Ligand SMILES: [Zn+2]
């Protein structure tokens with residue numbers, strides 16, 4: 167306030183870098199300050215959690231229920247202040263002179279083109295280069311572990327009843343195949359287990375089967391079998407199954423800018439547009455992903471990445487202290503590329519030059535854990551709910567997909583009555599019941615004596631005490647259930663019937 | 667089917683030829699031919715690659731599938747590939763792909779017995795056929811005298827770890843799996859034809875000329891130090907990026923330069939993975955292309971030519987659109 171301003175100010179605290187106001191998952195986003203906050207949050211809260219990377223260096227001695235590992239994880243081309251700052255001080259140099267740094271990025275550097283591709287990248291889907299994937303890009307290993315316990319007889323001290331002792335072991339099971347199991351009840355290492363197979367054979371002395379079976383979507387190769395015991399007097403076994411997955415249609419990917427998309431088409435290398443240098447994109451994303459989402463950070467990342475890949479010296483993409491757009495364009499220009507990252511490409515199918523320039527550059531892309539293989543849902547007939555007799559919903563129980571009110575509205579609007587009838591009745595909980603046409607009440611099927619001492623079974627109206635004029639009608643079981651429940655509360659529904 | 671003949675006589679002029687690199691001009695033909703050649707080089711020239719791996723022992727850190735995939739991607743010398751049979755239509759072994767006419771067997775045995783990390787590389791693969799071996803990059807003519815290099819690394823073993831396997835290599839094409847593609851890079855460009863409007867250029871000051879020349883990211887133009895005229899130094903350095911045209915417009919001098927792409931003249935760049943020589947890659951591509959044209963001509967000769975052709979087209983479409991999940 168006063169003239170003291172000239173004396174040096176003493177600070178006790180100092181912000182080392184502007185990006186340090188952000189957390190780890192946010193401060194490693196390149197050009198985060200250029201993106202819409204919503205998109206930055208998508209990346210730092212959601213996608214960074216779901217990205218498949220290389221989360222541990224000792225996967226072979228771990229038994230996680232479910233883990234994923236990327237085959238060829240890469241560090242992105244750009245660097246940020248935070249990714250450089252964190253690390254163990256005094257960590258010795260690696261054997262090839264590279265300073266070891268912890269890895270925060272879970273992705274691979276893909277050459278991304280912003281272009282349309284035969285309509286296969288509409289609405290946030292993306293087209294990928296099949297040849298790149300065959301060469302190992304975004305391949306991942308998935309390990310799932312199954313655990314089973316038995317009582318430890320020595321530890322328990324007391325002798326349990328003979329009938330109840332449960333042991334690991336192979337037995338001819340009625341619930342699934344046991345071909346891959348050894349006599350001890352565990353599969354051999356390298357066994358290829360398919361859905362429905364038994365992973366761990368376990369049975370009681372009485373012959374009751376306690377085996378653990380693979381669900382209908384699960385399969386894999388046996389990676390390891392671990393036998394151990396815990397302090398609760400249990401012996402347990404863990405069997406890990408491994409699966410290698412190449413990206414396939416429907417798998418989810420995301421850049422570091424909240425731009426997620428699912429794989430819509432796998433195209434061969436020769437069909438992609440190629441540059442004069444022969445570069446083809448690994449991923450083609452739709453230009454419509456940018457205007458409304460406001461993520462120019464991704465474009466800057468690609469442009470900067472291209473300059474770095476060509477040996478440029480500007481490498482930092484730290485939020486809030488990023489290099490200027492002019493510096494990036496100058497770097498690209500020096501590297502022999504068009505300033506704005508656009509490139510002339512030739513149509514891979516015809517060889518003709520494409521009239522417009524295409525923006526292309528290396529971008530860090532993440533493979534997310536949502537994969538279509540884990541989500542496919544299909545059934546023709548299958549289990550029904552015991553109460554409603556309608557198909558069950560759960561995927562794990564081989565259920566169906568709900569045809570809800572909105573879908574119903576849609577079919578009504580189309581006037582597709584027969585289709586609606588089939589969907590909601592024939593293929594769902596079709597059933598029949600009896601109605602007495604005289605009193606319009608439900609006539610139940612009962613067993614009743616008839617003159618002559620015999621008993622016969624058939625529909626009978628207890629109101630009219632007769633079997634005459636009873637008709638059979640088709641109703642959904644849900645409707646039948648409803649009137650039975652109402653009946654039990656003393657409400658009787660009356661049915662007006664007509665011959666159809 | 668008479669009338670004017672559209673036959674042309676394309677010319678090839680080789681500019682640069684190395685074992686794994688080739689640059690040539692292709693003239694007097696059109697984009698369809700040039701592109702067909704490019705596509706065939708990438709996707710349809712056969713090579714040999716490991717296709718089946720039987721692992722006996724693997725105590726390395728990488729799982730079996732990982733190693734099998736890495737083995738598949740190792741380029742093998744494939745000069746024999748053109749004369750070899752596809753194992754799917756091999757008569758000698760009824761298509762199980764294990765006979766000498768359609769496959770080559772490899773063995774790998776490695777065990778680390780001391781504290782030094784052991785690199786298992788492509789040189790540890792022993793082939794049953796001396797003509798089909800992993801590509802050796804160390805003694806290529808590229809001038810790399812790297813004595814340290816021991817081939818392509820497959821996996822690293824620490825003390826006590828072991829890898830023992832048998833692998834079968836088969837003939838295949840890049841369309842089936844990228845590991846069979848012999849091409850690292852195949853690309854072409856249309857030869858540019860650059861006309862500078864000298865009159866308009868003379869209206870520019872030296873400073874303007876310099877900034878215009880420097881607007882091109884590649885060195886296409888330069889200023890003659892004596893006459894201070896803008897000259898084209900390397901037309902082929904032009905990447906059709908339109909930067910100089912935009913710059914001329916921004917300077918208020920549209921039409922300063924006119925650049926056309928010659929429709930019948932292409933400059934190819936071919937880089938091979940080493941499976942076959944770059945020159946052989948081109949020759950094989952032409953051979954494959956001829957075979958494909960023969961197939962079209964044959965089906966044309968049949969009575970129901972049209973139907974046949976449609977059928978063939980459909981069939982091959984289904985064949986190639988199958989999702990291959992090989993390693
Ligand atoms: Zn009645």
Ligand SMILES: [Zn+2]
Pocket residue numbers: 753756757758759760761762763764765766767768769
């Ligand atoms: Zn054979």
